[in-house]
Amino acid sequence: MRALILGGTAHARQVAQLLKDAGWRVTSSLAGRVKNPKLPVGEVRIGGFGGPAGLARYLIDEAIEVVIDATHPFAERISVSAAEATRAVGVPLIALHRPGWSEGPGDKWIRVDSMQEAAQRVARDYHHIFLTIGRQQLAPFAADEHNLYVIRCVDPPRVELPARHRLIYSRGPFSVDEEKRLMRGNQIDCLVTKDSGGEMTRPKLDAARALGIDVVMVNRPTLPGGSRITVVSTPAEALEAIDKL
Structure with missing residues (x-):
């Protein structure tokens, strides 16, 4: 079972560990903008895919069965590419979007x-x-x-x-x-x-x-939606969603 995780966030690293422990073969894709990133477990690739078409080809060539978009909430370009590519090739997409912040008493x-x-x-x-x-x-x-x-x-x-x-x-x-x-x-x-x-x-x-x-x-940009996208807010919820697929 092969999973592709997009992003180098702490949540992305946590999902990689959870999936590896569950027996998945995990590849994490990092943008490469940070010189010495913290690396997750499993395989790691650095750099982009060449837009939605390039990502779609990668999903087919590597026989990816699920994609987890755990990128930064403001990495809208790769999130759009992930939505288009997974829709094109029929691979399910888990969007791990942590909740935004809410203003509380005393905040200005x-x-x-x-x-x-x-x-x-x-x-x-x-x-x-x-x-x-x-x-x-x-x-x-x-x-x-x-x-x-x-x-x-x-x-x-x-x-x-x-x-x-x-x-x-x-x-x-x-x-x-x-x-x-x-x-x-x-x-x-x-x-x-x-x-x-x-x-x-x-x-x-x-x-x-x-x-x-x-x-x-x-404020955050509006991220893509769709019937084949499952939105979760924690790594544990991402694993549960994958189990249900």
Whole structure:
């Protein structure tokens, strides 16, 4: 039995372990954007497939029986490719989409629908901005010549950056106390993040709430649906769904 897992998230690694323990032959596909990613058990391939057609060919050539899309909630391109490819070749797709975050008492969130909207908002209203959005979508903030941006990412960015910026190369998870020290030390008055969900990266939100810092939250893109897609929110639910197929 062969399964293809898309994504290098913690949930993807957990699913890989669960399937391997259940006797599946597992291949995990990583985008290759991080220099030294944490690798899951089983076989690993790095890089894209060449769009939906390339992925469909791979599913046929490798006799894949189920695909688990455990990519980051904002990796919309590969999610669309997975939906189209699995529909074309008749392979079931399990979409492991962890729930997004919900605003609670004391939170000061401003929800926006795009990174461009986030960049316009923070350039106008804030002065010391903490960007925790990875390195792929920093370009919209480059036009701001006046405010300071503290940018945390794993690998060096390859896009133009704001004139005033500080780069922090670090890989989480981080504790609430660590996040509070970083925000205080850099006089942060706004945090920009994506609605990724999950507990691993939530401490930055808890720290912002404790310090009374505003959060500009970029909403998730709409992901594909369909009759052959089963949506689950945890690795255990993904395994249950596969068992039922």
